[in-house]
Every structure is written in C-alpha cells, then in structure tokens.
Amino acid sequence: MGTVTRGTTNPNRLRRMDRWIAAVHGAELRRAADPVVVDLGYGAAPWTAVELLHRLRAAAPRTRVVGVEIEPARVAAARPYAREGLTFRHGGFEIPIPQRPLLIRAANVLRQYEEGEVAGVWERLCARLAPAVGHSRGGLLVEGTCDEIGRRHVWVALGPEGPRTVTFATRLGSLERPSDLAERLPKALIHRNVPGEPVHAFLRDFDRAWAAAAPYASYGARQRWIRAVRDLTGHWPVTDGPARWRQGEVTVRWEALAPRG
Numbered sequence: 001m002g003t004v005t006r007g008t009t010n011p012n013r014l015r016r017m018d019r020w021i022a023a024v025h026g027a028e029l030r031r032a033a034d035p036v037v038v039d040l041g042y043g044a045a046p047w048t049a050v051e052l053l054h055r056l057r058a059a060a061p062r063t064r065v066v067g068v069e070i071e072p073a074r075v076a077a078a079r080p081y082a083r084e085g086l087t088f089r090h091g092g093f094e095i096p097i098p099q100r101p102l103l104i105r106a107a108n109v110l111r112q113y114e115e116g117e118v119a120g121v122w123e124r125l126c127a128r129l130a131p132a133v134g135h136s137r138g139g140l141l142v143e144g145t146c147d148e149i150g151r152r153h154v155w156v157a158l159g160p161e162g163p164r165t166v167t168f169a170t171r172l173g174s175l176e177r178p179s180d181l182a183e184r185l186p187k188a189l190i191h192r193n194v195p196g197e198p199v200h201a202f203l204r205d206f207d208r209a210w211a212a213a214a215p216y217a218s219y220g221a222r223q224r225w226i227r228a229v230r231d232l233t234g235h236w237p238v239t240d241g242p243a244r245w246r247q248g249e250v251t252v253r254w255e256a257l258a259p260r261g
Contacts, residue, residue, distance in 0.1 A: 003038055003164045009043035009047055009048055010032065010148060010149060010150070010254050011046050011047045011051070011165055012051065012149075012150055013047075013148065013149060013152075014105075014107050014150060015049065015246075016153045016248075016249070017107060017119060017146070017155055018052055018056070018080055018104065019055065019178065020155075020167060021056070021105070021142060022055055022058065022059040023062075025140050026059035028136060028137065028139075029056060029059065029102055029103070030062075031058045031101055032060075032062075033129075034064070034099065034128075035063045035102045036064050036066065036097065036099045036102060037063055037064065037065045037066070037072075037101060037102065037104075037105070038052075038054065038064070038066050038091070038095055038104045038152075039067045039086075040067075040068050040093075040095070040105065040205070041069060041171060041189060042067045042085070042107040043074065043108075044074055044076075044078070044086065045068070046078035046081045049067035049078070049105070050081060052105065053065040053085055053086045057085070060171070064085045064086070064087075065085065066086075066087050067088040067093070068088075068095065068097075069088070069158070070089045073202060073250065074194075075088050075089065077150075080195045086226055088202055093115075093127040094124075095119055100128060100130040100131065100139065100212035101129060101139055101162060102139045102140070103126055103139060103140050103141075104129065104141045104143050106141065106142070106143045107142075107144060107145070107200055108146065109143070110143060110145075110186065110188075111189045113187055115187055115188065118186075118187050118188045122158060122163070125143075125158075126159070126160055127160075129141060129160045130160075131160055132161075134185075136158040138159055140157055140158070141147055141162060142155050142157050142170060143156050143158070143186060144186045145184045145190075146184055147183075147184060150181070151174045152180065152181050152183070152184045153168075153169045153173075153184060154166065154169070154184045154189075155167050155187060156186055156189075157251075160260070163256055163258070164253070165239055165252065165254055166189070166203065166251070166252050166253075166254055166257050167250070167251040167252075168249065168250050169248055169249045170248045172221035172222055172225055172248045175218070175221065175225075175248075177205035177207050177210055177211075178203060178210050179203040179204070179206065179207050181203070181231065185199065188259065191255065192259045192260075197259060198256060198258065199257045202256070205235060206228065206232060209227075209229070209231040210221075210225075210228045211225065213225075213228040213231065223237050225245060225248060229245045229250045230245075233234060236252055236256055237253040237255075237256050239253055
C-alpha cells in the first residue's frame with residue numbers, strides 16, 4: 001500500500017535523524033523485550049537500514065530492524081545485506097510484519113504525496129505502533145525530509161495518539177539563517193510556510209533570534225545557534241535543551257506549529 005518513491009539515497013543521509021531517535025527513544029527500545037524497528041521506504045539501496053541498525057544497537061543492543069519497500073526489485077537487491085537483526089520485506093503503509101513496531105522511520109517518503117493525504121497515512125502508521133502501556137509511551141513514528149547529503153532535516157515525531165513534536169536539525173556550518181530549513185519541511189508543513197501560519201511565524205522569529213545572536217558568531221556557529229534557540233524558548237514551546245541544541249537541533253511541540261484549519 002503506497003506509491004513507489006524515487007528511491008534516491010546516500011550513506012549517512014539520515015544520520016541526524018538516527019542520532020536523535022537513539023537519544024530520545026533509546027530508553028523505550030531498551031525496556032522492550034523484542035524492540036522491532038521499521039525503516040519504511042529505504043529506497044534503491046539498503047544503506048539507511050544498515051546504518052539505522054548500527055546506530056540504534058549502540059543505544060539498545062537487542063534492536064531488530066526490518067526494511068520495508070514497496071518496489072519488489074529493491075527488496076531483492078537488499079536481501080544480500082541481511083544479517084542478524086536486519087531483514088527486508090516487500091510492503092508499504094500496511095507495515096507487513098506481525099509485531100507492533102516500537103519505531104517506524106519514514107524519511108523522504110511522503111514528499112511526493114499530496115498534503116491532503118498525509119493525515120491518513122499518519123493515522124494508518126500510528127495505528128500500527130506498539131501501544132502505550134504502563135510507563136511506556138508506546139511506539140514512535142518519525143516522518144520527515146532531508147537534503148541529499150543530510151545537512152538539513154526536519155521531521156515530525158508521532159506517538160500512537162498522534163503528532164507530538166517537530167524537530168529542525170542542520171549542519172551549522174552550512175547555515176546562513178534558520179529559515180533555510182524551510183525547503184526541508186515535511187509535507188504536512190511545507191505548503192504552510194506562508195504569512196498567517198504558525199510555522200511561518202516560528203521561522204520568522206528564529207531568523208530574528210539568529211540575527212540578534214550575531215555577536216556570538218565570533219565563538220562559532222554552535223554558540224550562535226544555542227543563543228538563538230535560548231531566546232526562542234521565551235515565546236515557543238521548545239521541548240529539548242542545550243545538549244540537543246549543541247547538535248544543531250531544536251524540537252518544538254507540534255501544537256505550536258500545526259497548520260491552521
């Protein structure tokens with residue numbers, strides 16, 4: 001279920017997303033008896049699935065990754081790379097595995113879909129996540145878009161209940177201003193970067209905070225970013241702290257950026 005993507009991929013393209021997942025969702029993966037992760041729409045080559053297994057196992061050694069692709073030829077090409085903890089299956093948004101995964105990563109998958117289709121896809125994928133039980137918040141869907149070499153990336157994190165946060169991540173040395181990230185907004189937000197929409201206001205305020213933090217540039221782009229994000233916290237519900245900001249990231253509650261109407 002779904003549409004074949006262009007399939008373009010590069011090694012290390014999703015490293016920023018992977019490291020964020022390991023940091024914020026690693027505890028859930030460690031607590032699970034059988035933590036299953038799905039790399040949905042990994043593309044014409046299996047590099048992102050291989051890397052996801054490596055990065056998540058550093059945080060949760062029992063993690064298993066299943067690469068899922070809707071194009072049968074891509075599944076056949078990937079199977080020689082299967083190993084302990086890594087398998088590949090043909091399928092799409094139905095997520096063709098018996099378990100409820102603790103993580104579904106869908107990077108650069110919805111870019112080619114219409115904005116009106118996104119909510120339905122999110123709902124279908126969230127329904128496949130492991131439910132929240134006891135102290136667990138349940139599984140996590142991470143859906144977003146990045147450039148070809150992973151310098152700029154924006155993603156939405158969703159739980160079984162729906163959207164939770166939006167994360168902006170960048171290689172700081174390549175950034176002229178925070179609104180450069182607008183071109184990598186996920187499908188649910190990219191057409192909403194217009195006056196009157198919350199995401200447009202956020203990026204406008206981020207650019208202003210970045211400009212005000214210009215004196216910190218003499219200490220490096222990282223210190224300028226940290227200062228700008230710290231200023232943002234006075235007006236926007238930023239959910240993370242300096243440890244993540246130092247990585248060139250900032251995460252904001254979904255409700256603050258959700259499209260109007």
